[in-house]
Amino acid sequence: MESLEGWLASRGQGHDPLAEQHRWALLPPGKLLRPVLLMESAAAVGGSIEQVRPVATGFELMHAGSLIHDDIIDGDEVRRGREATHCRYGVDRAVVGADALFFAVFATLGECRRRGVPDRLIADATAVIAEAGLRITRGATLELDLSGTLHDDTDAYLEVARLKTAALLRAACRTGAVLAGATAEQTAALTEFGEALGIAFQIRDDLLPYGRERRPGTRTETAAAGKPRTSDLRNGRPVLPLLLAHRYGDDAERALLAELLGAGQERSGERSGERATVRAYASQEAGADEESRQERLHQLLERTGALKAAQHTADTHLDRCREALEALPPSSHRQRLAALAARCHSRRQAGDEGAGR
């Protein structure tokens, strides 16, 4: 099993009623950030890329599963520029389809084993992946708890980013290290690298709708998720720039912020206490209205210094990344890990890359 294509093909024993859905969710592939992190981490400590490749693919499966459930929860209808899985196959099938991808990542460890990874390391990796899954679900729940409230609590935001987004990047790096038989020090360094990178990426993703290259009045999508860039406005997710604007703004600015967000959520339609009703929301007029609100929001974030402060927080985590890598021996693989982090550094490049939430 060499790749996503390979994984999809390898499931051919008998009819698999989920095959088509999984193909939809997985192909064409995204940036494969987690597989790349896992393989480069293994190689950076002297491990074999070929031996860990199956579980590297497995991390993309787990990531895809988690996006499917996220989109159900957020009521997001677009993913990577096309219909979200639950819109195409129905919520029922998407719920179980994602479950299958969670089990699949553990199944891929069997192939690493057949390629010669010792049982001890397979058992270690099983624990790492299970722990990551538990963190992600805690993060997603915490996010639901915080959703829809504007507060000053950036610690809570960072905790969600650490648990929900960073957990899988952290686990990808850690699994690569573990399966390659890295020392405890190297494993800790790669774990730290992955977690800090994940937090930085999450902040960067949340800054994407406010990137400098965006042209006012253009209805664009963020490159990261292929989602409408007004998504935050609509789903009430208290992302870092909004929290910082709330913290730094004066009374009038806070009031404006609440108004812009309130109107956004009202627009988003019948989000009941029970669940987000999946609903098309695309009339031309509403779109223009939303764009204008998004524009005013952008100006407010700029004026309060929230955008700058959020970027600064991301940079702090990127510094952690750089420091962590110093524990590894110099190599082209360490360089590639450093380059992945560096790409996150400059806002000018926002839009090229993303954690793919």
Added chain:
Amino acid sequence: MESLEGWLASRGQGHDPLAEQHRWALLPPGKLLRPVLLMESAAAVGGSIEQVRPVATGFELMHAGSLIHDDIIDGDEVRRGREATHCRYGVDRAVVGADALFFAVFATLGECRRRGVPDRLIADATAVIAEAGLRITRGATLELDLSGTLHDDTDAYLEVARLKTAALLRAACRTGAVLAGATAEQTAALTEFGEALGIAFQIRDDLLPYGRERRPGTRTETAAAGKPRTSDLRNGRPVLPLLLAHRYGDDAERALLAELLGAGQERSGERSGERATVRAYASQEAGADEESRQERLHQLLERTGALKAAQHTADTHLDRCREALEALPPSSHRQRLAALAARCHSRRQAGDEGAGR
């Protein structure tokens, strides 16, 4: 980690926003059929119950997770005699809450390892559990594909039962065998036992609403799931007795069957193509009406010989169970496994036990 209580308590590092939901879904415990199967299987081949106890608990977590997603998909609002998890905590939280339980089962393997199970066997068990998860999701999807159509295809029904219900019982027995270091022959026998038992239990569960001890006109619940016994009628699931009535019935009987089921599904309310709307359905009048339809359905199943034929199919699988156990050395544990299967044998005892779907 000794038990469900122990597992819930062991998660105390920091606030876990899912703890309350998991407590709701897991306690008070059900019959713990899967943990019992796993531990008795291990002991029947000479293994240590203490070493496998953590993952035995893990199987109950996985089972609970799968019930949570099932109830969301089926729109069932009652489980074990009380509010289903998604009704109490909302669909969004229930989706991720169940995901956490899927990851948790793999995490419990770490505790078996600390209790001395060799890494090789931990890696084997990881593969068994991952495979079971994949089967369950395939079975659930196949069931969705078949849902709402009355056909003669009992093979498809049995395939759903094998994949969706039997996979976890099969995996519980197989995991017990594997972790105890059983021979290949013993492992195969326990795997066969678990699968056949699972299929028999599913048929028995589907027969429960038509058990002899039921009194006409009484609004009862099946003991297995604490669900209203008219649930099949409402969710359009083509269970074995209905398929057999369709096969054996004459034209008039088939027409009556379709009418009774059609009315049932109509009643069940707005089940859109996209997803079942969670909706209270409990008015006194509708209930009485439904009970009378259920009664006519029962008579039809009796008249066409469908109930007898379904019980016969279950018995065939229980024979497989008995034969499989012959490959194991005689012991009190083998006896207890045989007793679990025997309890399924007689319709008079329907209501005492169930696969807990």
